[in-house]
Amino acid sequence: MSATKTAHQSFSCEDFPTWLPSVLVKELRQGLHTGGFVGMILLFHAVMVVAMTTTVASLPGASPAARAAAAATSNSFFWTLLAVMLLIVLPVRALFGLRAEVDSRTIDLLVLTHLTSWRIVLGKWASLVAQGFLLLVAMLPYGLVRYFAGSVDLAQDAIRCLTLLSGCALLTAAALLCSGLPRVASIPVIVLIAFGQGISSFRSAAGATAYAGPLSFASDSPALAIFDGVLLLLFFLVIAVRRIAPPAENYGMLTRLLALPAFLPVPILTHYGQVETARYQFGLAVFILVIVCAIELASVRLPMAVHWRSFSAKGLLGRLTGPLFLPGWPSALLFAVIGSAVALALVWWGGIYSAEERGAFARLAVLAAGGLAFPAGLRAAVLRPGGNGAAFYGFAVAALCLVAVVTSVFSNAPLMPRWWLDVASMLPISGFWMEFTRGTPGAAVQSAQWVISIASLLVAFWRTRPYWGEVAALSARGRGAA
Amino acid sequence: MSTPFVEVKDLRRSFDGVHAVDGISFNLEAGHVTGLIGANGAGKTTTMRMLATLDLPNSGTIRLGGLDVVEHPNAARRRLGWMPDHFTPYKSTSVVQYLDFFARAQGLKGAALRQRLDETSGFANLGPLRNRPMDKLSKGEMQRLSLARTLLSDPEFLIMDEPVAGLDPKARLEFKHLVRILSERGKTILISSHILSELAEMCDTLLFMHRGRVVHHGETHTLRKADAHANRCVLIIVVAGPVDVLIKWIKERKGWDVIAELHDGVRAEFTSGDPDALRAELQQMLGDGVRVVEYHREERRLEETFVEMLREPAEPARH
Numbered sequence: 001m002s003a004t005k006t007a008h009q010s011f012s013c014e015d016f017p018t019w020l021p022s023v024l025v026k027e028l029r030q031g032l033h034t035g036g037f038v039g040m041i042l043l044f045h046a047v048m049v050v051a052m053t054t055t056v057a058s059l060p061g062a063s064p065a066a067r068a069a070a071a072a073t074s075n076s077f078f079w080t081l082l083a084v085m086l087l088i089v090l091p092v093r094a095l096f097g098l099r100a101e102v103d104s105r106t107i108d109l110l111v112l113t114h115l116t117s118w119r120i121v122l123g124k125w126a127s128l129v130a131q132g133f134l135l136l137v138a139m140l141p142y143g144l145v146r147y148f149a150g151s152v153d154l155a156q157d158a159i160r161c162l163t164l165l166s167g168c169a170l171l172t173a174a175a176l177l178c179s180g181l182p183r184v185a186s187i188p189v190i191v192l193i194a195f196g197q198g199i200s201s202f203r204s205a206a207g208a209t210a211y212a213g214p215l216s217f218a219s220d221s222p223a224l225a226i227f228d229g230v231l232l233l234l235f236f237l238v239i240a241v242r243r244i245a246p247p248a249e250n251y252g253m254l255t256r257l258l259a260l261p262a263f264l265p266v267p268i269l270t271h272y273g274q275v276e277t278a279r280y281q282f283g284l285a286v287f288i289l290v291i292v293c294a295i296e297l298a299s300v301r302l303p304m305a306v307h308w309r310s311f312s313a314k315g316l317l318g319r320l321t322g323p324l325f326l327p328g329w330p331s332a333l334l335f336a337v338i339g340s341a342v343a344l345a346l347v348w349w350g351g352i353y354s355a356e357e358r359g360a361f362a363r364l365a366v367l368a369a370g371g372l373a374f375p376a377g378l379r380a381a382v383l384r385p386g387g388n389g390a391a392f393y394g395f396a397v398a399a400l401c402l403v404a405v406v407t408s409v410f411s412n413a414p415l416m417p418r419w420w421l422d423v424a425s426m427l428p429i430s431g432f433w434m435e436f437t438r439g440t441p442g443a444a445v446q447s448a449q450w451v452i453s454i455a456s457l458l459v460a461f462w463r464t465r466p467y468w469g470e471v472a473a474l475s476a477r478g479r480g481a482a
Numbered sequence: 483m484s485t486p487f488v489e490v491k492d493l494r495r496s497f498d499g500v501h502a503v504d505g506i507s508f509n510l511e512a513g514h515v516t517g518l519i520g521a522n523g524a525g526k527t528t529t530m531r532m533l534a535t536l537d538l539p540n541s542g543t544i545r546l547g548g549l550d551v552v553e554h555p556n557a558a559r560r561r562l563g564w565m566p567d568h569f570t571p572y573k574s575t576s577v578v579q580y581l582d583f584f585a586r587a588q589g590l591k592g593a594a595l596r597q598r599l600d601e602t603s604g605f606a607n608l609g610p611l612r613n614r615p616m617d618k619l620s621k622g623e624m625q626r627l628s629l630a631r632t633l634l635s636d637p638e639f640l641i642m643d644e645p646v647a648g649l650d651p652k653a654r655l656e657f658k659h660l661v662r663i664l665s666e667r668g669k670t671i672l673i674s675s676h677i678l679s680e681l682a683e684m685c686d687t688l689l690f691m692h693r694g695r696v697v698h699h700g701e702t703h704t705l706r707k708a709d710a711h712a713n714r715c716v717l718i719i720v721v722a723g724p725v726d727v728l729i730k731w732i733k734e735r736k737g738w739d740v741i742a743e744l745h746d747g748v749r750a751e752f753t754s755g756d757p758d759a760l761r762a763e764l765q766q767m768l769g770d771g772v773r774v775v776e777y778h779r780e781e782r783r784l785e786e787t788f789v790e791m792l793r794e795p796a797e798p799a800r801h
Contacts (some may be wrong), residue, residue, distance in 0.1 A: 025586065112562075306556070
């Protein structure tokens with residue numbers, strides 16, 4: 001073989017300009033050639049040609065009622081097909097986006113380039129949304145034909161198209177998140193998303209004028225809906241990024257910071273008298289905070305010099321805030337406590353809850369914080385080094401949730417001992433859920449809940465000492481190097 | 483000896499209590515090709531993945547051109563190229579599209595991108611395969627493509643995990659040739675394999691691993707001569723006339739043993755690796771009237787050397 005240059009033709013591609021993001025180019029090259037995308041376009045056109053031909057053929061001489069019925073039929077075809085493609089087919093394709101790279105280990109090759117994990121995930125997501133946009137553009141001729149058939153509101157159509165594209169963007173991001181998870185964990189997440197946002201978006205796109213689903217409380221305020229939608233989108237993408245990020249990249253800071261902006265609209269909504277909406281927004285914010293804290297507390301990563309350097313380079317402020325955002329559960333525990341304090345402060349001074357409710361919420365916040373800390377503290381005490389810490393945390397949380405579910409379901413069964421109900425109400429995590437199914441327990445159980453939750457937090461904090469020792473060493477090494 | 487480009491010190495990595503890499507230390511000289519040899523499960527791939535910043539050690543340090551790869555992984559990545567033992571081709575992607583993507587991912591743009599693609603594809607002779615889908619490439623072609631991709635960033639240090647495994651003899655020869663050219667261009671190269679013969683011709687030095695530890699690190703030709711450890715050498719001695727005279731001389735002489743009688747000589751063992759002692763013995767043989775017409779020292783097969791090393795307790799690396 002000759003090791004000299006033998007190619008006469010320039011060895012480069014001219015299909016996309018070189019300034020376009022590399023992952024977007026790669027995904028578009030692959031995506032636009034896949035059988036899935038080509039088949040989707042062909043199917044769409046075939047069905048619409050048949051539907052439109054039938055509609056147009058029935059128009060001459062038809063009564064107004066018949067014309068309206070024909071237009072309604074073609075509309076149904078049009079929107080249903082588009083919704084299926086944007087809200088089901090494209091997100092399903094995203095379900096294999098990261099897993100394919102991880103399983104085939106091609107992700108190793110990507111992380112060794114100049115690409116960050118964030119750009120890899122963003123490129124994949126942008127490519128799928130771009131394909132969704134291309135689908136929308138491809139349907140424009142049929143939109144025009146529908147216009148001639150009548151019963152078309154262009155403004156309404158534009159809103160529906162945007163809603164569909166937004167739903168596609170959100171669901172694709174959620175699917176990318178699932179594609180990076182271990183299979184056993186991805187199934188419940190897929191089910192949750194499909195029955196939550198996915199089905200609701202589909203209903204919304206297929207006919208309902210108001211936006212439905214978990215963000216439906218925001219339907220009266222487009223700005224709030226967009227704000228929450230963007231936040232959720234970023235949240236999904238960041239969690240997906242975490243799954244493929246090499247140890248040197250720290251996404252703990254971004255993940256944790258994303259949990260806080262959801263609280264921002266609460267005082268604004270309260271100020272303008274929308275207390276009910278503010279309560280829902282607060283609930284969403286707390287939900288995101290709990291999920292973020294659980295994800296971060298499951299991590300057993302240790303901080304690296306490269307992580308600490310990024311904070312210490314920002315001076316005093318960086319060194320002060322760094323401990324809150326370093327990777328690893330001890331840092332996450334500190335963040336969880338501060339996040340809970342932020343939520344409590346909003347409850348106390350935000351004017352969204354009455355004085356009675358505030359007390360109950362404070363107890364719930366402590367139960368939640370203790371519940372999140374308990375599995376982490378337990379893991380630090382019993383798991384040997386090298387064990388699967390994230391799985392341990394997940395298993396402990398699932399087991400305690402299961403205790404709550406089983407106890408609640410069989411609480412009235414004759415064989416269920418009364419004392420067990422009290423025990424389940426006292427246990428971390430289990431006790432939190434039991435509040436919602438069994439109501440506020442007696443004073444003795446409440447006292448036990450306080451003691452156990454605070455003890456869980458204290459034990460967990462105690463077990464973080466080696467971690468902070470490591471951080472101090474990193475800091476000292478950094479100062480030495482400087 | 484030149485400056486070490488890669489310095490590994492007391493590196494450890496364990497998975498679920500199993501020590502995949504157990505305190506290894508070695509240096510790789512700049513511009514040298516080093517073969518990393520060991521049976522399956524010896525810790526080769528784990529070591530390479532840590533060198534490539536794809537895995538983190540439990541303890542120990544890796545320095546690449548003086549840079550700690552754990553503390554400065556991003557800077558280290560700019561200086562290394564990783565060629566895995568196997569990679570799955572991208573669907574619906576041609577050879578040129580694949581290389582173009584990785585060139586873009588390395589931050590190349592415009593004319594620089596085109597120039598680099600021309601250089602690397604020319605080096606790996608990928609011109610004729612330009613528009614071929616990746617999943618239609620042979621194993622040898624895939625390895626050439628993988629090498630071209632690795633070279634896109636023009637790394638100083640190349641890590642190749644089992645690059646010639648599964649290649650046919652022609653592709654193997656082609657690959658060895660490319661490695662030699664890269665070495666001449668000053669690249670520091672680490673190649674792993676569990677088949678010694680694959681590495682012997684390509685590498686300047688060999689690094690033997692067994693159960694997560696380095697059992698030997700030495701130059702290839704030294705290992706062949708078995709000077710590194712052995713206190714014996716094997717000789718083929720051919721004589722004119724009756725062989726009995728030679729056999730009698732050997733049996734009477736201390737430190738000698740006949741391994742096999744040949745039709746015109748013997749295959750004999752002398753229990754010393756010292757060249758001066760051997761020269762003196764041969765002079766004595768001639769002086770005693772043995773009509774030696776030819777002799778040569780038999781090179782040991784590397785596989786034998788490796789097996790013998792595994793019988794000895796693991797020792798610290800030479801460097």
